[in-house]
Amino acid sequence: MGRHQGNRRRHSRRPSHYLAGNRQRIGANLVSAAVVVVLILVALVLIVVVRSIRIVPQARAGVVERLGRYQSVRGAGLNILVPFIDRMRPLIDLREQVVSFPPQPVITEDNLVVNIDTVIYFQVTDPRSATYEIANYIQAIEQLTVTTLRNVVGGMDLEAALTSRDQINSQLRGVLDEATGKWGVRVNRVEIKAIDPPDSIKESMEQQMRADRNKRAAILTAEGVKQSAILTAEGEKQSAILTAQGQRESEILRAEGQAKAIATVFTAIHEGNPDPSLLAYQYLESLPKVASYGNTVIVVPSELTTAMQKITEGFNKSE
Numbered sequence: 001m002g003r004h005q006g007n008r009r010r011h012s013r014r015p016s017h018y019l020a021g022n023r024q025r026i027g028a029n030l031v032s033a034a035v036v037v038v039l040i041l042v043a044l045v046l047i048v049v050v051r052s053i054r055i056v057p058q059a060r061a062g063v064v065e066r067l068g069r070y071q072s073v074r075g076a077g078l079n080i081l082v083p084f085i086d087r088m089r090p091l092i093d094l095r096e097q098v099v100s101f102p103p104q105p106v107i108t109e110d111n112l113v114v115n116i117d118t119v120i121y122f123q124v125t126d127p128r129s130a131t132y133e134i135a136n137y138i139q140a141i142e143q144l145t146v147t148t149l150r151n152v153v154g155g156m157d158l159e160a161a162l163t164s165r166d167q168i169n170s171q172l173r174g175v176l177d178e179a180t181g182k183w184g185v186r187v188n189r190v191e192i193k194a195i196d197p198p199d200s201i202k203e204s205m206e207q208q209m210r211a212d213r214n215k216r217a218a219i220l221t222a223e224g225v226k227q228s229a230i231l232t233a234e235g236e237k238q239s240a241i242l243t244a245q246g247q248r249e250s251e252i253l254r255a256e257g258q259a260k261a262i263a264t265v266f267t268a269i270h271e272g273n274p275d276p277s278l279l280a281y282q283y284l285e286s287l288p289k290v291a292s293y294g295n296t297v298i299v300v301p302s303e304l305t306t307a308m309q310k311i312t313e314g315f316n317k318s319e
Contacts, residue, residue, distance in 0.1 A: 093124065108161055141187070172190040
């Protein structure tokens with residue numbers, strides 16, 4: 001008892017500045033705690049602001065869910081969400097997208113396996129349907145393309161498949177566009193990049209192509225020979241025609257010359273009033289010239305005696 005009373009007396013004897021220091025320390029601790037609380041509140045406010053503001057880029061769209069249910073589709077720009085209540089799902093690209101699928105083995109109607117490589121051009125038109133109607137629309141488009149491609153090409157033989165790409169593309173696009181419409185996806189175009197037949201078929205096709213090229217070369221060579229023969233014949237024909245025309249004109253000129261000569265002789269004979277004995281002499285004088293031609297049979301007319309008589313009479317008159 002006496003000891004406790006002594007302690008009280010010792011405590012009561014402490015100086016007043018010691019109590020003031022305790023109060024200062026307590027005040028500093030309170031200030032520090034208040035600062036921490038303010039910082040925490042500021043951080044919470046920043047978190048709330050960050051979670052409530054979402055910026056959507058151009059050509060993108062975001063599906064907003066409120067408490068797990070669909071609420072709206074937000075477009076490009078600044079969007080305000082209700083903190084801790086609204087949630088925006090991953091953004092959806094609204095631009096046209098290109099997807100190239102790996103080559104797929106397809107059996108043709110004539111039981112040949114060909115590998116077909118396709119490219120799909122598609123675009124998301126309804127972000128809500130693309131989010132809730134299908135889990136993975138790209139994978140779904142790929143699988144649908146494979147099945148449709150097998151159905152289309154399976155009804156064709158290899159030659160038709162190689163030469164009917166436009167028809168295959170059109171049928172693929174029609175089926176895919178109809179099936180993907182409920183997914184909020186529009187298929188704009190389907191292109192077949194390559195159709196690879198088996199190696200044995202490739203070798204046969206190459207041999208056929210070489211045979212076709214050789215055939216075309218032979219045809220071109222034959223056409224060239226034909227045209228050359230035609231041109232040669234045309235040239236010979238024109239040459240013969242020109243030669244005949246030249247001979248004809250030469251004969252005409254020769255005949256005209258002979259006609260003029262005969263006419264001149266005839267005129268000279270009639271105008272000169274020749275003596276019959278002179279004519280008979282010229283007649284006999286021309287016989288050796290006629291006999292000078294080889295292989296010529298000469299028939300002496302009966303008028304030869306008359307000519308001789310004329311010549312004799314002429315000589316008698318002159319005497």
